[in-house]
Amino acid sequence: MKELKDFEEKTIEREEIFDGFVIKVARDTVELPNNLGTAKRELVFHPGGVTVIPITPEGKIVLVKQFRKPLEKVILEIPAGKIEPDEYDDLENAAKRELEEETGYKANTFEKLTEVYLSVGFCDELLRFYVATDLEKVENPRPKDEDEILELYELTYEEAKQAEREGLICDSKTVMALMYWEIWRLQGKMS
Amino acid sequence: MKELKDFEEKTIEREEIFDGFVIKVARDTVELPNNLGTAKRELVFHPGGVTVIPITPEGKIVLVKQFRKPLEKVILEIPAGKIEPDEYDDLENAAKRELEEETGYKANTFEKLTEVYLSVGFCDELLRFYVATDLEKVENPRPKDEDEILELYELTYEEAKQAEREGLICDSKTVMALMYWEIWRLQGKMS
Numbered sequence: 001m002k003e004l005k006d007f008e009e010k011t012i013e014r015e016e017i018f019d020g021f022v023i024k025v026a027r028d029t030v031e032l033p034n035n036l037g038t039a040k041r042e043l044v045f046h047p048g049g050v051t052v053i054p055i056t057p058e059g060k061i062v063l064v065k066q067f068r069k070p071l072e073k074v075i076l077e078i079p080a081g082k083i084e085p086d087e088y089d090d091l092e093n094a095a096k097r098e099l100e101e102e103t104g105y106k107a108n109t110f111e112k113l114t115e116v117y118l119s120v121g122f123c124d125e126l127l128r129f130y131v132a133t134d135l136e137k138v139e140n141p142r143p144k145d146e147d148e149i150l151e152l153y154e155l156t157y158e159e160a161k162q163a164e165r166e167g168l169i170c171d172s173k174t175v176m177a178l179m180y181w182e183i184w185r186l187q188g189k190m191s
Numbered sequence: 192m193k194e195l196k197d198f199e200e201k202t203i204e205r206e207e208i209f210d211g212f213v214i215k216v217a218r219d220t221v222e223l224p225n226n227l228g229t230a231k232r233e234l235v236f237h238p239g240g241v242t243v244i245p246i247t248p249e250g251k252i253v254l255v256k257q258f259r260k261p262l263e264k265v266i267l268e269i270p271a272g273k274i275e276p277d278e279y280d281d282l283e284n285a286a287k288r289e290l291e292e293e294t295g296y297k298a299n300t301f302e303k304l305t306e307v308y309l310s311v312g313f314c315d316e317l318l319r320f321y322v323a324t325d326l327e328k329v330e331n332p333r334p335k336d337e338d339e340i341l342e343l344y345e346l347t348y349e350e351a352k353q354a355e356r357e358g359l360i361c362d363s364k365t366v367m368a369l370m371y372w373e374i375w376r377l378q379g380k381m382s
Contacts (some may be wrong), residue, residue: 001342021231046313067199127363172307179374
């Protein structure tokens with residue numbers, strides 16, 4: 001059985017490449033363990049995010065349609081957003097804010113499910129998942145970001161699975177949301 | 192109902208920031224639809240990857256323990272790797288190569304499950320999932336990359352869920368693998 005020292009890659013030099021509004025990019029030269037020499041590691045640092053699986057009283061999932069520049073296409077996603085600097089001490093509230101801003105809903109039942117690192121090979125982005133049920137419309141919802149152009153959809157499980165087959169649902173957090181929903185259906189916890 | 196033109200963000204200027212061994216980084220100035228003005232988009236381009244959920248004849252999942260520099264820690268993951276330039280026309284073979292290099296196993300049954308974009312807000316990385324069953328050890332497996340330090344584990348479903356609770360399993364692809372496994376168990380397809 002190996003110990004931490006058999007794995008650990010110590011940074012011997014860091015080249016700061018980019019300090020953006022969302023991400024920071026660096027390239028580290030690391031010393032490999034057990035005298036294996038050095039290697040380069042390309043790293044993206046991200047503030048992390050929150051995401052919400054919103055299920056209406058009618059048993060539909062609330063999705064937002066939006067353009068994603070990295071893919072150059074419009075896709076359907078569960079509501080999500082990156083964490084602002086002043087939100088780290090109340091992430092549930094950050095998730096509630098995203099839900100309200102993007103969908104106009106608030107949830108009477110709000111529960112943390114899990115948190116996952118999205119792409120550990122090069123990036124430290126951590127995404128926290130919440131499930132929001134017993135939804136109701138907010139009278140005057142907080143406005144969304146100025147440069148966010150969204151369209152709302154409410155889909156049954158079968159409609160959402162069809163959207164996934166058609167490639168409209170194709171990102172990890174929304175595919176995970178449908179997998180959670182499938183597990184809850186198989187467990188008899190949700191229709 | 193909005194049309195594509197109501198969403199599309201056209202690049203009016205691209206600033207190339209970094210051209211690395213794995214990722215490329217750019218910052219685009221985009222024209223927002225409907226005369227909303229311009230915005231900046233920070234973009235990471237990634238070659239994409241393949242990943243394999245390997246299940247042994249004893250009903251255990253094969254995981255690799257490795258150090259992940261972006262997290263500065265050792266975690267347990269399903270085997271995965273980025274796609275090499277000459278592999279795009281046979282991605283199943285790329286997945287079989289990763290499985291053999293990282294675990295020393297080959298699979299007599301190999302099936303594509305899905306593909307997902309890991310983090311669509313800033314990155315185009317697409318990860319293809321395969322499930323490999325009816326595994327057997329290769330006599331002289333292909334060697335792994337020189338700078339990959341791995342340790343192999345074979346865990347039952349309960350052991351893997353425990354590793355997830357302890358935070359040793361914490362990345363999206365491996366959490367998705369355990370969700371698939373849970374669905375197959377609930378459907379009675381796997382123990």
